[in-house]
Amino acid sequence: MGTDRFRQVLGHFCTGVTVVTAVEAGGPVGFACQAFAALSLDPPLVLFCPGGKSSSWQRIERSGRFCVNVLAAGQENVSRVFGTAGADKFANVSWTASPGGSPVIEGSLTWIDCSVVSVTEAGDHFIVVGAVDTLGPVLDEQPLLFYRGRYTTASTAPAGPPEVVDTLLSWPRHTDWI
Numbered sequence: 001m002g003t004d005r006f007r008q009v010l011g012h013f014c015t016g017v018t019v020v021t022a023v024e025a026g027g028p029v030g031f032a033c034q035a036f037a038a039l040s041l042d043p044p045l046v047l048f049c050p051g052g053k054s055s056s057w058q059r060i061e062r063s064g065r066f067c068v069n070v071l072a073a074g075q076e077n078v079s080r081v082f083g084t085a086g087a088d089k090f091a092n093v094s095w096t097a098s099p100g101g102s103p104v105i106e107g108s109l110t111w112i113d114c115s116v117v118s119v120t121e122a123g124d125h126f127i128v129v130g131a132v133d134t135l136g137p138v139l140d141e142q143p144l145l146f147y148r149g150r151y152t153t154a155s156t157a158p159a160g161p162p163e164v165v166d167t168l169l170s171w172p173r174h175t176d177w178i
Contacts, residue, residue, distance in 0.1 A: 032083035067102035
């Protein structure tokens with residue numbers, strides 16, 4: 001199995017697009033991240049998976065804190081800037097500090113402010129678990145999605161009552177989880 005085939009197959013799994021941010025050594029730092037998920041409701045935990053060679057991740061790890069900015073439809077350029085190594089990613093991005101001090105990017109759909117709980121090496125990436133300290137407000141917008149190597153958005157807004165799927169974190173009766 002080659003990496004191209006792996007990317008092709010996994011590219012058929014639609015993901016949201018986030019930017020993970022922090023402040024380290026007095027300056028903001030961040031990177032675009034598709035590998036983000038809710039992990040636990042009690043206690044509230046999230047996870048994300050930065051690349052093992054990411055200098056942005058190294059700075060975020062040193063800070064011990066991070067904020068996950070969930071990008072809204074129309075923020076493709078924000079994702080592109082934060083998905084590129086090098087340049088000053090915050091040069092043309094407006095942000096304010098979260099309660100924990102990490103950057104909250106203007107226009108994000110919502111944000112999750114966290115403390116690093118654990119870091120586990122996994123292949124060429126790390127699995128970072130964060131304890132959720134503060135949740136941001138949610139804008140009435142569509143999320144930015146990534147599917148088959150392209151940015152996209154949901155073509156329709158969800159209709160009807162929430163689905164009852166006992167293994168999904170957003171299920172309304174989380175106390176009934178298996």
